[in-house]
Amino acid sequence: MLSAEGKVVLITGGGRGIGYGIAQAFAEAGARLAITGRTASTLIEAAENLEADYGNEVMWVTADGGDEAAVKGVVEKVIEKYGKLDCLVNNAQASKSGVMLADHTKDDFDLAIGTGLYATFFYMREAFPYLKESKGCVINFASGAGLSGKIGQSSYAAAKEGIRGLSRVAAAEWGEFGINVNVLCPLAMTPGLEKWKDEYPKLYKKTIDEIPLQRFADPEKDIGRVCVFLTTDDAAYITGETISLQGGVGLRP
Template identity: 65%
Template structure:
């Protein structure tokens, strides 16, 4: 018996990186999955992997989080396919990471806000009526970039802190309906980070020294494991929280 047997989850950006890691962890625990993203080929490949390795029921659709009509259609397709929704995971985000605040353009800022903050807003808004029926939950991916003011991350940090604030309001407003909302701030080894490691090995090694556990997290076992907890009945009394999953580098009261 898996912790998520019988549950249906939408995972944005589920075709790669942390999103795919969370999808894998959910599938292993018995969840059915509806993954979204911007590249159909990547989604199709991810769906086949999840089906093949875990025997999961997986559907997908191409959807741009900044487009409310596409988001609404994606939620409707999930309901059409599975008949319900238990967990909404907002993971997808694009940004001009590495660009200093003073060098940002309005277009750079719009990219982060539209894909991240508006994306989470649209999915939460259109998922809520279904989550209310199942007493489900929202899991939003925030970031240490916002918590700790990481350089070169101004628009990304702004979007992620906006998501955290919206999550806390949702926890307050939706709690009476039995719907929970929480955030995860991850630090994980993704394809993008692996490329950065190869390009800047000395900087990578210095970064590792600042992580007490001495490594980057695994998208499935480390980040996905916490997401499974938040999606399961084990966290039935947890709402409005931000959990930093950063190997000890996110120490805070």
């Protein structure tokens, strides 16, 4: 099993869905965790479950990733508690998915850019001094919505493609400090997707049929364990890459 023993990992949106799966994978690998999000009750429940299931130390901090001062406070609290930071996982994102481009408002775009692109930028900037000390890594999240232009995902896709550009620049600028920066594009089963599956079974089946591996990813096993791998010495020469974890969707050379 991959090990993250002794490493400190900060995960945004770590209280549920893909973020919680990532937290589970890191907890199983022995990392000390900090999870953040906007809802205290979600974070408290997640932290309690992680500590009970894995025996790891887990701290939680509420914050809006689009709030520059709040992000600075999160990173400061992580350093105050653990004394270092080895990996930053920028997973959190909100958006008006399903709203067509012509119907989008500036507020809709601001939501996606603020919670996605700005949040990723703020966390990366604040984490940089500590990642420089640890020769750590950043794992950012983009989406097939941006790679292939999914209908009804204009602001979400724009934010995610912005994150990819930001990540490539960071990989180029921070390589000299031993910091790896990579992007994951997942297609994972989440509670929201489970609800969608129940409400639209025919559309769900059509979607599954279009995935070569015939399933959605498991957030812990298929997404989280790749994140853990990216923190290991075996991944030390991987940086600036976009890694698609979509079961073969959108195959490209």
